[in-house]
Amino acid sequence: MLSQLALYLRLGFHHIADFAGYDHILFVTALAIPYTFRNWKRLAVLVTAFTAAHSITLVVATLRMVAVSPTMVEALIPATIIVTVAMSWRSSSPGQEYAPITLSRYLMASAFGLIHGLGFSTYLRALLGEEERITLPLLAFNVGLxxxxxxxxxxxxxxxxxxxxxxxxxxxxxxxxxxVTGGLALLLLGQRLFAAR
Incomplete structure (x- = not known):
């Protein structure tokens, strides 16, 4: 049991920090753009709001309670990064130490977390295969993420x-x-739209 938990913890961690699937790295970077280290605690809460939201869709999609086109989700993920970069740019004023983390930022992170959770679910469902007990693997995967x-x-x-x-x-x-973040997200969006044709 512990070895299985450790396995899914590692898989969750490696999935989010994998340079081959850099869209997740770009999203977290986009969230952080207007902030400084001084604001790290509230920013960590913002990232956790994103995690809580993607955990919901990760669970319901992995349990096959909802089905969404993977192609559409894969295109929506870089779109969320582009919107986040634009919002971060707008909230970065010259001479301002950091932008306030407003309710709208939490709502945005949560809404986009729902979309990212659908993307994670395809990967996780492939990992789980026919396992019957998925509650602990799901929890461990989320903690690793x-x-x-x-x-x-x-x-x-x-x-x-x-x-x-x-x-x-x-x-x-x-x-x-x-x-850098916006440019890579635009490139990723173009690649995924082209692949979907």
């Missing part, structure tokens, strides 16, 4: 600590994150 997301968040925020203001101004650091 959350650890992975918090690690990504820590890396992004610490990169800001190292680079700002020694190498880049706060504004330029935001621009770099918006450009």
């Amino acid at each position: 959350e650890f992975g997301q918090l690690l990504i968040l820590a890396v992004v925020l610490l990169a800001g600590v190292v680079l700002v203001p020694r190498i880049l101004s706060r504004r330029r650091w935001v621009l770099v994150q918006v450009g």
Whole structure:
């Protein structure tokens, strides 16, 4: 039992932190764009709101209580990243230490978490196969995902600590994150729309 839990913890962690499936890394990075390390606690809660929401659709889709086209979900995921980058860009004002984390940000993270959960479910359903007892594997997988997301968040925020203001101004650091994250998300969206044709 413990070995099975450890296995699904690792699988959840590796799935979120996998560079081959970098869409999840991009989303967490997009959430973090307007914030500094000083704001890490509230930002961690924001990421956890995303986790709680994707846990809901991960469970219902894995249990086959809801069925959605995987092709549509795979296209929606980079779209959520692009919208998050745009919202982060809008809330990043020059000279502002960090943007407030408003109710709308929590609602946005939760709504997009529902979409990402549907994406995770395809992967998890393939892993579970015909296993009868899936409650503990689901829980362990979600905990692994959350650890992975918090690690990504820590890396992004610490990169800001190292680079700002020694190498880049706060504004330029935001621009770099918006450009890289938004550009990769647009590329991913184009690839997935082309593959769906």
